[in-house]
Amino acid sequence: MPPRIPTQSLQLCCAELSSSGSSIAAAAASPLERALLSSQVISSPSSTRSFSTTSSRQRRTAPLPKQRMQEWLRKRGKELKTHTPGQVNYLGGESGSRMRPFPSNPTFISQPVLSEEAREMIWQKVMVNWEGIKAVSAELGVDQRRVAAVVRMKEVEKDWQRNGMKLAKQYSRAVLEMVPTHGYPEDKPKQALEPINEIHVHSYTMQQLFVPTSESREFTRQDAAEAFHHTLLSPDKRIPHPELVQMERRIKDGMKEKESWNLFKEEAKESEQARDARVAARAELEEKNTMTVASDRFEFRIKQISADDAGKHGRARGGVGWRYGIPYEDRKKNQVKIPTRID
Secondary structure, X not given: OOOOOOHHHHHHXXXXXXXXXXXXXXXXXXXXXXXXXXXXXXXXXXXXXXXXXXXXXXXXXXXXXXXXXXXXXXXXXXHHOOOOOOOOOOOOOOOOOOOOOOOOOOOOOOOOEEOHHHHHHHHHHHHXXXXXXXXXXXXXXXXXXXXXXXXXXXXXXXXXXXXXXOOOHHHHHHHHHHOOEEOOOOOOOOOOOOOOOOOOOXXXXXXXXXXXXXXXXXXXXXXXXXXXXXXXXXXXXXXXXHHHXXXXXXXXXXXXXXXXXXXXXXXXXXHHHHHHHHHHHHHHHHHHOEEEEEOOOOEXXXXXXXXXXXXXXXXXXXXXXXXXXXOOHHHOOOOOOOOOOOO
């Protein structure tokens, strides 16, 4: 096997051969060919490598928003890295209140939620002691809908525990430690969680009226409701706890507070029973008027209807498809849609 020639020696040899060949060709070539050969030699790359003499680019500075964020993380954000159990971990606004989690929205205030002990107390009162929902709502200052929701959720939780399902207690405890909670300690008086006797503003009450009244009699809330509309109930009947008004009136008339409270609980329980009876009667009537036909996949419910249910003008609420029938007058063309008179 012949010996291998080193690469560097081979390159030098090729360079010498090319230079000698070019010189021989240049000697035997014409003047035009010599000019072409000289231009090729000049344009050939050099064996030496050229380096850039420009200075290195200066280091870029971070954008201004990023600098502000880094400064905030070093100063104020450092306090939020660790969480103290039992305290909120909100950013807070410029006013310094820690109950405002969004600094750009100072009008939003985080409301407290019921603690786990308070939920267990509500379930114990309703499902074990058989106290009425209205009585529990008035005693603890929790809305009736929230009391009912707590009882339903606790029933689901108890059912899962009976079936051997695991509950995410640690996750729930961690979440409750990071938000404001409301409880009912035994050594302190009970504080209400939220208003329980609020009513919505009815659209009939948004109008301005001038009603002449007699000076010899008192103008009550019932009279005001009838002045707005003959079917509008007074606030004493529209509030969720009308029995509380009667309780306060009895206390004002001289009855002891405890006796009035016990009487309130009885009245609240009777009103709940009457309401449940009305709901059950309505459901029974609905089931009686509905014929059910069950198939393999579906259950068809058929009801008897009457064309007269739509009323004289075909717009009664009892009519079938009253929402999709005749369009309202304001949806028709060439109708004046601006008020033309003041009632």
